[in-house]
Amino acid sequence: MPVINDIRLNLKKNDVLRRQGFKGYTRIRPEIKTLVLELLESTESTRLLEPTTAYEFYPITGMEPDRVLLQGGAVVNGSLLPSTFPDAKELAAIVCTIGPGLEKQVTEYSRGGETLRAMLLDGIGSAAVDILVQETCRFFSGEASKRGLQASSPVNPGMPGLPITEQRNLLELAHAGDIGVSLTSSGVMVPRKSTSMIIATGPEMKTWTQAEICARCNLRETCPYTVLRS
Amino acid sequence: MAKDLCKTLADLKEDEVLAIVEEKLKAGADPMGILADAGRAMEIVGNRFSKSEYFIPDLVYSGEILKKINELVKPKLTEEGGAKTGGKVIIGTVTGDIHDIGKDIVVFMLDVNGFDVVDLGVDVPIQKFVDTIKETSAPVVGLSGFLTLAYDSMKQTIEAIKAAGLRDNTKIMIGGGQITDEIMNYTGADAFGKDAMVGVSLAKKWAGIK
Ligand code: B12
Numbered sequence: 001m002p003v004i005n006d007i008r009l010n011l012k013k014n015d016v017l018r019r020q021g022f023k024g025y026t027r028i029r030p031e032i033k034t035l036v037l038e039l040l041e042s043t044e045s046t047r048l049l050e051p052t053t054a055y056e057f058y059p060i061t062g063m064e065p066d067r068v069l070l071q072g073g074a075v076v077n078g079s080l081l082p083s084t085f086p087d088a089k090e091l092a093a094i095v096c097t098i099g100p101g102l103e104k105q106v107t108e109y110s111r112g113g114e115t116l117r118a119m120l121l122d123g124i125g126s127a128a129v130d131i132l133v134q135e136t137c138r139f140f141s142g143e144a145s146k147r148g149l150q151a152s153s154p155v156n157p158g159m160p161g162l163p164i165t166e167q168r169n170l171l172e173l174a175h176a177g178d179i180g181v182s183l184t185s186s187g188v189m190v191p192r193k194s195t196s197m198i199i200a201t202g203p204e205m206k207t208w209t210q211a212e213i214c215a216r217c218n219l220r221e222t223c224p225y226t227v228l229r230s
Numbered sequence: 231m232a233k234d235l236c237k238t239l240a241d242l243k244e245d246e247v248l249a250i251v252e253e254k255l256k257a258g259a260d261p262m263g264i265l266a267d268a269g270r271a272m273e274i275v276g277n278r279f280s281k282s283e284y285f286i287p288d289l290v291y292s293g294e295i296l297k298k299i300n301e302l303v304k305p306k307l308t309e310e311g312g313a314k315t316g317g318k319v320i321i322g323t324v325t326g327d328i329h330d331i332g333k334d335i336v337v338f339m340l341d342v343n344g345f346d347v348v349d350l351g352v353d354v355p356i357q358k359f360v361d362t363i364k365e366t367s368a369p370v371v372g373l374s375g376f377l378t379l380a381y382d383s384m385k386q387t388i389e390a391i392k393a394a395g396l397r398d399n400t401k402i403m404i405g406g407g408q409i410t411d412e413i414m415n416y417t418g419a420d421a422f423g424k425d426a427m428v429g430v431s432l433a434k435k436w437a438g439i440k
Contacts, residue, residue, distance in 0.1 A: 186326030
């Protein structure tokens, strides 16, 4: 099953700092900036980040108001896909992870009482997933254009119209087990620094920016990680 | 003359803070006085955080400096003086949820603010909360949870605490990414905290600490 594991994550300082809950980048204390950079370096020298993506393309055989029918008999439930991508030809079921290394280190820091390190490294992990998603999307744009199509921006279970209960289905469709991602009985992906998504391809597919996602999110007023108030 | 401990700590100048504390201790200053100054500084830090002048990492950084002060001061304290003054707080991520970093930050901030924290970890079974309240008689319980499903676990945990006859003597706060008033009412908790600092303020309020 297709797996991409040669993705290079070029983590930039600002991406990382956004995930630490800083709103004005200029007011970050030098001690904390230094620690972030030190931790960032440690992710390069040790095997804390092992970015991998598993995916599978599925031709669409039917669209109904609240589900999409795929070749081979699979179904994706929810109104988000049919309403957002009515002209889609294919869906890619995708799961990305940075692996278990980073979160193990976070737990170790936390248990050792190094809470600041733990939270900063955790934020680096979240930023790494963001970049992994961006790089994965770039890959799918390339794949789509090879077929004369366009790739959409990704949608995730948990978004309105794509229920979180679709998680198990999506993980199976993407063969997440091939990259070591599984789901707990309550529906949490392990490793935790993982994300699942669907990209639609077709003649003209919708795309959007992070700012547009933040503007529509129900947490937009309070979220410390929004890109809207910096 | 030694610089002002309270101001230096509020400004998060770690090296200077530790030098001041060492100097004061060498000069025979009252260790309880040092801790009182540090307490006032933490209040200023909390205010700056609520005005968005400081961010969560700054808050945790202030806690780490405070922890180092405590380590320097501890050997000079009488047993009574060194005891945790805030009372017991039980905290854990509810059953079905395994997110830990947010909860760990709350645990840390409660700990450095003088609370005796019993951290039950993540994916904590409902009965574990009930048993620990019975064992410790902790007056404050914190439930953490991220996912929508966590709200049901929180509700069930609070119901079980009630069914065990422990609810009247226990104040319960909840927290996690997207908790609102509505979710708080749904779960039956007494309050919710959007961040670790609110968690500390609630615990202080309930423990009768100013
Ligand atoms: C970063 C992030 C990610 C990262 C990292 C996740 C991780 N667990 O490490 C990545 C990109 C991997 C991710 C993935 C997913 N995510 Co996400 N993620 C977030 C985000 C933006 C921040 C979470 C975070 O790391 N916070 C950092 C810590 C430090 O903060 P915290 O835990 O909130 O804790 C603070 C406070 O809440 C409070 N607190 C916490 N506990 C307590 C307890 C008490 C008593 C008190 C008083 C206070 C308190 O104090 C803490 C410190 O101040 C949130 C949105 C948000 N703004 O919260 C969504 C969010 C949690 N994710 C969400 C979703 C849907 C997902 C995915 C399912 C998406 C997908 N399909 O892939 C996956 C699931 C991953 C999995 N393992 O199963 C939803 C969950 C909604 C739901 N329906 O359940 C959210 C709320 C986004 C949203 N707008 O809908 N996610």
